[in-house]
Amino acid sequence: MAAHIDSLTSASGLISLLDEEERELQYYGLTQLDAVTERFWTEISDSISKIEILYEDESFEHRQLAALVASKIYFHLGEFDDALSFALGAGSLFSLTESSAYVQTVVNHAIDKYIELRRVDGGPVDARLEAVVERMFERCFATGDFDQVVGISIEARRLDVLERALKSGDTKALLAYVQKDCVDVISSIQVQTAVQELLVSVHMQFNDPDYEAVCMCLSKLNNPEKTAEIFNLLINDDTNEERVLSAYQIAFDLNANGTQEFTKTVITHLYLPGKEDTACVARVKSILSGDETLKLHLEFLFRNNKTDLNILNSTCKLLDSRLSLAHSAITFANAFMHAGTTVDNFLRDNLEWLSRANSWSKFSATAALGVIHHGHIKHGLSLLQPYLPEDKMSASPFSEGGAFFALGLIHSCHGSDQVIAYLQDALVSYTGQNSEILHHGACLGLGAAGMGSGSEDMSQALKNVLYADSAVSGEAAALGLGMVMMGSNNDEILKDMLLYAKETEHEKIIRALSVGVGLVMFGRKQEADPLVERLLLEKDPLLRLGAVHTITMAYCGTGDNGAIRKLLHLAVSDVKDDVRRAAVTGLGFILLRSPEQVPRMVELLSESYNPHVRVGSALALGIACAGTGNKAAIAILEPMLDDSVDFVVEGASIALSFILIQQNDAYEPKVADVRKRFAAIIETKNAQGVTKFGAAISQGIIDAGGRNVTIGLTTSDGQLNAPACAGMLLFTQFWYWFPLAHFLTLAFKPTALIAVNANMRMPDMEVSCVARKALFSYPAKIELPVTQAPTKIATAVLSTTARARRAGKKEDEKEDSSTSAGSAASAASASAGSMEVDESPDTKKKSNVKKAASDTPFAVGNMTRVLPYQEKFVKWTAGSRYVPVKQGRVSGVVLVRDTAPENPETLLASLLPESQEMEESNAPSAQAPEPFEYPFGTEQA
Numbered sequence: 001m002a003a004h005i006d007s008l009t010s011a012s013g014l015i016s017l018l019d020e021e022e023r024e025l026q027y028y029g030l031t032q033l034d035a036v037t038e039r040f041w042t043e044i045s046d047s048i049s050k051i052e053i054l055y056e057d058e059s060f061e062h063r064q065l066a067a068l069v070a071s072k073i074y075f076h077l078g079e080f081d082d083a084l085s086f087a088l089g090a091g092s093l094f095s096l097t098e099s100s101a102y103v104q105t106v107v108n109h110a111i112d113k114y115i116e117l118r119r120v121d122g123g124p125v126d127a128r129l130e131a132v133v134e135r136m137f138e139r140c141f142a143t144g145d146f147d148q149v150v151g152i153s154i155e156a157r158r159l160d161v162l163e164r165a166l167k168s169g170d171t172k173a174l175l176a177y178v179q180k181d182c183v184d185v186i187s188s189i190q191v192q193t194a195v196q197e198l199l200v201s202v203h204m205q206f207n208d209p210d211y212e213a214v215c216m217c218l219s220k221l222n223n224p225e226k227t228a229e230i231f232n233l234l235i236n237d238d239t240n241e242e243r244v245l246s247a248y249q250i251a252f253d254l255n256a257n258g259t260q261e262f263t264k265t266v267i268t269h270l271y272l273p274g275k276e277d278t279a280c281v282a283r284v285k286s287i288l289s290g291d292e293t294l295k296l297h298l299e300f301l302f303r304n305n306k307t308d309l310n311i312l313n314s315t316c317k318l319l320d321s322r323l324s325l326a327h328s329a330i331t332f333a334n335a336f337m338h339a340g341t342t343v344d345n346f347l348r349d350n351l352e353w354l355s356r357a358n359s360w361s362k363f364s365a366t367a368a369l370g371v372i373h374h375g376h377i378k379h380g381l382s383l384l385q386p387y388l389p390e391d392k393m394s395a396s397p398f399s400e401g402g403a404f405f406a407l408g409l410i411h412s413c414h415g416s417d418q419v420i421a422y423l424q425d426a427l428v429s430y431t432g433q434n435s436e437i438l439h440h441g442a443c444l445g446l447g448a449a450g451m452g453s454g455s456e457d458m459s460q461a462l463k464n465v466l467y468a469d470s471a472v473s474g475e476a477a478a479l480g481l482g483m484v485m486m487g488s489n490n491d492e493i494l495k496d497m498l499l500y501a502k503e504t505e506h507e508k509i510i511r512a513l514s515v516g517v518g519l520v521m522f523g524r525k526q527e528a529d530p531l532v533e534r535l536l537l538e539k540d541p542l543l544r545l546g547a548v549h550t551i552t553m554a555y556c557g558t559g560d561n562g563a564i565r566k567l568l569h570l571a572v573s574d575v576k577d578d579v580r581r582a583a584v585t586g587l588g589f590i591l592l593r594s595p596e597q598v599p600r601m602v603e604l605l606s607e608s609y610n611p612h613v614r615v616g617s618a619l620a621l622g623i624a625c626a627g628t629g630n631k632a633a634i635a636i637l638e639p640m641l642d643d644s645v646d647f648v649v650e651g652a653s654i655a656l657s658f659i660l661i662q663q664n665d666a667y668e669p670k671v672a673d674v675r676k677r678f679a680a681i682i683e684t685k686n687a688q689g690v691t692k693f694g695a696a697i698s699q700g701i702i703d704a705g706g707r708n709v710t711i712g713l714t715t716s717d718g719q720l721n722a723p724a725c726a727g728m729l730l731f732t733q734f735w736y737w738f739p740l741a742h743f744l745t746l747a748f749k750p751t752a753l754i755a756v757n758a759n760m761r762m763p764d765m766e767v768s769c770v771a772r773k774a775l776f777s778y779p780a781k782i783e784l785p786v787t788q789a790p791t792k793i794a795t796a797v798l799s800t801t802a803r804a805r806r807a808g809k810k811e812d813e814k815e816d817s818s819t820s821a822g823s824a825a826s827a828a829s830a831s832a833g834s835m836e837v838d839e840s841p842d843t844k845k846k847s848n849v850k851k852a853a854s855d856t857p858f859a860v861g862n863m864t865r866v867l868p869y870q871e872k873f874v875k876w877t878a879g880s881r882y883v884p885v886k887q888g889r890v891s892g893v894v895l896v897r898d899t900a901p902e903n904p905e906t907l908l909a910s911l912l913p914e915s916q917e918m919e920e921s922n923a924p925s926a927q928a929p930e931p932f933e934y935p936f937g938t939e940q941a
Helices: 002-006 012-019 023-056 063-076 080-089 101-119 127-143 146-155 159-168 171-185 189-203 211-220 224-235 241-257 260-268 279-289 291-303 309-318 324-337 345-349 351-355 360-372 377-384 397-410 417-429 435-449 456-466 471-484 491-503 507-520 525-536 541-554 561-573 577-590 595-602 611-624 631-640 646-660 670-683 689-702 722-735 738-747 799-815 817-838 841-854 868-873
Strands: 709-711 748-750 752-756 766-769 858-861 882-884 892-898
Touching: 012 023, 023 063, 063 080, 063 101, 080 101, 080 127, 101 127, 101 146, 127 146, 127 159, 146 159, 146 171, 159 171, 159 189, 171 189, 171 211, 189 211, 189 525, 211 224, 211 241, 224 241, 224 260, 224 279, 241 260, 241 279, 241 291, 241 892, 260 279, 279 291, 291 377, 291 748, 291 752, 291 892, 309 324, 309 345, 309 670, 309 689, 324 360, 324 689, 324 738, 345 351, 360 377, 360 397, 360 435, 360 738, 377 397, 377 417, 397 417, 397 435, 397 738, 417 435, 417 456, 435 456, 435 471, 435 738, 456 471, 456 491, 471 491, 471 507, 491 507, 491 541, 507 541, 507 722, 525 541, 541 561, 541 577, 541 722, 561 577, 561 611, 577 595, 577 611, 577 722, 595 611, 595 631, 611 631, 611 646, 631 646, 631 670, 646 670, 646 689, 670 689, 722 738, 738 748
Parallel strands: 752 892
Antiparallel strands: 709 748, 766 858, 882 892
């Protein structure tokens, strides 16, 4: 029979059997057609109606076979809906065990259809379709393909199937997979919540649950009470070192991943019944508040500072600091280069340059102290005391307003009650001519310090300033309101913000409210859709801009296709350039977890006729590919440095600095070229001021934090870093208001291995890195040009004399031609000889030895830099005295257990000037810098 079918050259004979009256002949014809559809589907498709008639004939015993044949024909015709419909009619004849393209395509289409119907609340689902999906689930369970079951069950909202999959496979591995790769991309908050609750339930069924994973789930569920219960359980018996260390590590991770509101609530619920706080409880509270993390980061950035001051000094000499734009550029470059290092030597050495600041340049210059001392919360107020106003009287409103902003930046996301109260008081204590400048700084500072706290008191204080309807202070109040209520989806706040956006006539306030609304909806996904649709219908482009920011923040890091489609549509269709630019930029935020997709998506947009779309595509590449050294992104951005529009060059420079931050020549050869381009732009006399501004701050970004930080929009565990994303969005608003560029410091993440023991001390220990050391070295510092001796000025030569000399030279050349040829031959011979020497056995041997040495592992000490792309090469040394509590962790703050506590420990001494730990070590320490004040005189606004 098979040979007979193979010999067929046409299906016409088999098709004719369908017209027979005898059922057996029709059945035989369908059986044969089913076997030859792959070869003769084009011919059979002309008679598809006959097959459909047989399927619709309920008296026909073999209607399922007719449905199967029809399904295969429609598959080949590309009509997948019809193919699926008839496949469902085929019942059990539609086999899921086949690996053919037909079966795979129809099954995938069935799953997509099932997911679509399940997502519609109350939507009917065909029982036959559900049966196919159930059969597919069973096949996956039988073959052990649990990852596929997990993905489909989450998409289809089948938590019963998800729970079965988690319990049937490698439960711990699947739990980690769902938590890390699946939860954050679920578009529905309700489904995400249900999945997190299921994960907690499954985790807690183990005798020894992974409490760290449970606490991460609880932080997503915003359940601080249950989280505090776990902490109390872990530290109730402080003699169990393993549990106590685990509690410390969880506290560090929660501080990195949780909101300020969440961690503060956990702290309030930490207690031991009938007891005062033990040392363990006090330490957990200190970690959750961020004190320990900030102290360790400050230590790391201070002791490893590798800032190249030659770059700053060179830029400072080339730019005319009398111009506000140039002065601001150097201010931001210095702030970024020294972010978090507490090193302000450049300011001390350039007081004359600093004194040239005026008006808002002075505001930015003072606020830069907050970037340099970011995280220095222990001495934040005392550091800024010389610049803060005294006795409720303002002598220098711009520098004092900048000091308020700096105070908020120092305490960003970790605002103490004292600092919060001080900034709130500043909003009501200062009135009069210069009050709006002071309120501007205080509102930005309050927003930074109280970010994500959800405080009603702070939001009310900010609304009071907003309703005063001052363009200067109202803009900052709107931004501060968005920061404080970030991610809250607070209906009342949103209603007030949108209502006031329609009442005020100040564009600055409306634009700031559009950003604030986006921050309030951070991470809310589908919950933001009704608001987005409403804002997109607004005639005011600034409110449509709010829709763009809402999409960007609500779906940040999710890669949601619907959000991407909306932004792409706005990028090419909106009539307002600001909306189009923000829409393209937003793509970088949504795809920041999939940076490899962005270059392909924005490549055509980067060549748009509209310069705003071009600069938006540049920023999208920079945001999504930050710190990755993505070659495709660099290839798109490099030509944009030659763009004819100044702000496109500015955007391309900033984007390249994002992508190449912490890259060196050995790992990415383009780094040296890009750095030279920045310097060349600054040196070019006829270059536009905006272009030079972009190049200057890019020099600061690429060397940020003393060359020890990267752009970290996600945490070490792959979770979204909410403050970093907010800081990046606010940084992009420097387009309208330069001081907002300082918010980029919130996106800086130290790249360090910081190992601490149970006493929060830093043991002197090492791990091993199995790769070439040169790949991870710091970039070389630039060489200053050497002053050359004056050269002799050429003597003027008359034209007649020149002709006579040329004639004599020709004669000399003729006479020396043979000598020149001989010299060339000798040079070639010498060159060949040198090649022979290079290829000698001894030289080869030395080269091989050198190469082998470069591939040998090298030691990485505690409190030293570990780059993101270096982490996969870093291993904990076998038999090491110190063992990490969290296996596999090689960066960030890592709790280590001492396996030989009976032996004396060697600890690293703190080099921070105010640290008391220096007394316990003979290590050299840095001297405390002498206090100095900005050379700003008293002025009126």
